Amino acid sequence: MAILVVADHDNSTLAAKTLNTVAAASAIGGEVHLLVAGHQCDSVAQQARSVAGVTKVLLADNPALENQLAENVSLLVTEQGREYSHILASTSTDARNMMPRVAALLDVDQVSDIIRVESEDTFVRPIYAGNAIATVRSNASVKVITVRSTGFDPVAAEGGNATVETIASDHDAGITRFVSAELAQSDRPELSSAQIIVSGGRGMGNGENFALLYEVADKLGAAVGASRAAVDAGYVANDMQVGQTGKIVAPQLYVAVGISGAIQHLAGMKDSKVIVAINKDEEAPIFQVADYGLVADLFVAVPELKSKLPE
Amino acid sequence: MKILVAVKRVIDYNVKVRVKADHSDVDLTNVKMAINPFCEIAVEEAVRLKEKGMADEIVVVSLGDDACQEQLRTALALGADRGILVQTEQPPGSLAAAKLLKAIIDEEQPGLVLLGKQAIDSDNGQTGQMLAALAGLPQGTYASEVTVDAGKVNVTREVDGGLQTVSLDLPAIVTTDLRLNEPRYAALPNIMKAKRKPIAIKTPADLGVTVSSTLTTLKVEPPAQRQAGIKVASVDELIEKLQHEAKVI
Ligand SMILES: Cc1cc2nc3c(=O)[nH]c(=O)nc-3n(C[C@H](O)[C@H](O)[C@H](O)COP(=O)(O)OP(=O)(O)OC[C@H]3O[C@@H](n4cnc5c(N)ncnc54)[C@H](O)[C@@H]3O)c2cc1C
Numbered sequence: 101m102a103i104l105v106v107a108d109h110d111n112s113t114l115a116a117k118t119l120n121t122v123a124a125a126s127a128i129g130g131e132v133h134l135l136v137a138g139h140q141c142d143s144v145a146q147q148a149r150s151v152a153g154v155t156k157v158l159l160a161d162n163p164a165l166e167n168q169l170a171e172n173v174s175l176l177v178t179e180q181g182r183e184y185s186h187i188l189a190s191t192s193t194d195a196r197n198m199m200p201r202v203a204a205l206l207d208v209d210q211v212s213d214i215i216r217v218e219s220e221d222t223f224v225r226p227i228y229a230g231n232a233i234a235t236v237r238s239n240a241s242v243k244v245i246t247v248r249s250t251g252f253d254p255v256a257a258e259g260g261n262a263t264v265e266t267i268a269s270d271h272d273a274g275i276t277r278f279v280s281a282e283l284a285q286s287d288r289p290e291l292s293s294a295q296i297i298v299s300g301g302r303g304m305g306n307g308e309n310f311a312l313l314y315e316v317a318d319k320l321g322a323a324v325g326a327s328r329a330a331v332d333a334g335y336v337a338n339d340m341q342v343g344q345t346g347k348i349v350a351p352q353l354y355v356a357v358g359i360s361g362a363i364q365h366l367a368g369m370k371d372s373k374v375i376v377a378i379n380k381d382e383e384a385p386i387f388q389v390a391d392y393g394l395v396a397d398l399f400v401a402v403p404e405l406k407s408k409l410p411e
Numbered sequence: 412m413k414i415l416v417a418v419k420r421v422i423d424y425n426v427k428v429r430v431k432a433d434h435s436d437v438d439l440t441n442v443k444m445a446i447n448p449f450c451e452i453a454v455e456e457a458v459r460l461k462e463k464g465m466a467d468e469i470v471v472v473s474l475g476d477d478a479c480q481e482q483l484r485t486a487l488a489l490g491a492d493r494g495i496l497v498q499t500e501q502p503p504g505s506l507a508a509a510k511l512l513k514a515i516i517d518e519e520q521p522g523l524v525l526l527g528k529q530a531i532d533s534d535n536g537q538t539g540q541m542l543a544a545l546a547g548l549p550q551g552t553y554a555s556e557v558t559v560d561a562g563k564v565n566v567t568r569e570v571d572g573g574l575q576t577v578s579l580d581l582p583a584i585v586t587t588d589l590r591l592n593e594p595r596y597a598a599l600p601n602i603m604k605a606k607r608k609p610i611a612i613k614t615p616a617d618l619g620v621t622v623s624s625t626l627t628t629l630k631v632e633p634p635a636q637r638q639a640g641i642k643v644a645s646v647d648e649l650i651e652k653l654q655h656e657a658k659v660i
């Protein structure tokens with residue numbers, strides 16, 4: 101039986117995370133089909149058909165699917181998914197919102213947030229904010245799984261040549277209405293796919309001071325993240341939070357500025373290749389995971405870093 | 412309106428988790444336990460809705476062993492009116508939890524059900540959505556703002572790109588995110604009063620639910636430890652290391 105991957109997209113572009121999810125599906129083995137559910141999302145299907153390893157794209161285009169409302173999308177995924185051995189999606193908020201509904205409708209347990217595939221029925225996932233790693237076997241008839249992108253290297257976006265099959269969809273549960281979305285606009289790289297991330301914590305003191313980090317980030321081509329404390333204090337928007345309950349990232353370089361290193365923050369970034377910490381408290385727990393620690397006042401060190409970094 | 416809140420007993424979020432030597436599970440003996448932080452936020456939200464006159468009764472439910480009564484008492488001290496403990500030896504998996512909660516919904520007929528967005532032990536993040544699917548109800552997950560008005564609830568959700576607002580017909584399921592509110596501390600007189608509030612004890616059989624799971628945990632291991640690195644003395648040394656040793660810039 102084939103594996104169904106639910107694509108992440110915004111009706112125009114296939115999200116990079118989907119490539120990691122397809123990689124997890126390929127690790128399980130078998131044919132991989134990609135479901136694009138949305139509205140006026142034909143361009144997504146065109147991108148999906150060239151993803152390496154995908155043999156078929158299912159395109160469901162319906163106004164009720166436009167905003168990825170879980171009540172509606174889950175009906176479609178459940179109907180399609182019955183024919184598959186596994187249904188996979190990423191851990192985007194859309195997928196995390198929708199997939200457990202699919203699992204419940206299929207009456208199977210879900211395996212959340214896998215970081216490794218051991219075999220077609222055995223998966224590895226972090227629990228307790230990453231302080232323990234569990235190996236879990238599922239004997240569910242259909243295995244419903246969400247995939248942590250940082251656990252899998254993405255497959256190539258090009259090279260595949262899948263067929264596109266349009267499927268009828270009238271899946272509208274009619275119990276939820278989309279009201280509005282306030283999405284942050286930024287020209288900077290996206291947190292979840294950036295090679296370098298510069299993050300600020302409560303030590304930044306206020307939102308204006310984040311300008312210091314943006315300047316460093318622009319020089320490095322980096323994304324900017326934040327601790328929960330910085331988000332809660334209103335310095336920056338919620339979508340910048342890194343951690344157990346924010347985004348999970350694993351860039352080549354993570355620079356933590358004025359962040360103490362609580363376990364919930366570490367849970368979101370400790371798989372980064374190289375970690376730098378800038379903190380004025382030499383006892384701060386972040387230094388226990390940092391490859392390079394600089395004990396300094398950030399208001400001195402960060403401007404100096406900015407001026408001395410090569411262009 | 413009646414509000415139902417599901418509270419899970421979990422390890423206190425400040426405690427450092429240790430894995431058992433035989434790698435069968437994490438070691439919870441003599442570890443401080445607490446209400447899951449997201450569930451505490453759910454209780455607080457219910458209490459605020461009641462204070463605003465939007466709700467007249469708050470029922471808290473926990474699924475697990477007798478020790479969960481401790482967390483139910485805490486919720487009662489925060490302002491919930493009565494508790495229900497569904498006794499299971501182990502905390503059930505998310506699907507079984509959703510089935511038990513569905514049976515409680517059928518009995519209690521609440522107008523709004525609040526859950527945490529995830530339990531910080533399993534980190535599953537599934538139960539609310541599963542419950543909504545089983546009950547055929549709309550869901551507002553990762554809520555950072557909840558307003559109830561004329562048979563509807565508007566939920567502002569924390570999503571990857573920012574915020575999204577949805578409008579749900581009541582009854583509905585809402586799961587809480589961290590910024591929904593800051594839970595209060597229970598005042599001593601309320602802790603005393605909570606001792607007299609009722610807690611009903613039920614079994615899955617009473618609710619007609621069989622607790623089972625298609626998942627087996629084969630082993631639980633500690634994560635790979637990161638070695639602490641070095642301290643650099645200056646910004647110049649930092650840049651030098653990043654360029655020539657780590658080669659990441
Ligand atoms: C259920 C739950 C989930 C959570 N999820 C997350 C999550 O996803 N992400 C997350 O980040 N947190 C999360 N938290 C919160 C976490 O426990 C910490 O409270 C938070 O990470 C602290 O943020 P911080 O390091 O910015 O602030 P603090 O702990 O206050 O640290 C500030 C640091 O800045 C340093 N500093 C101050 N001024 C300067 C200066 N001038 N120069 C240099 N250094 C300076 C200080 O020495 C200190 O180390 C969660 C908590 C709970 C209970």
Ligand SMILES: Nc1ncnc2c1ncn2[C@@H]1O[C@H](COP(=O)(O)O)[C@@H](O)[C@H]1O
Pocket residue numbers: 417418419420447449450472473474475502503505508525526527528529530531533534535536537538539
């Ligand atoms: N054993 C339990 N008792 C009470 N509530 C639970 C239990 N398990 C899960 N829940 C509820 O479901 C939420 C999400 O849990 P989970 O899906 O396991 O991450 C929790 O925050 C609780 O509100």
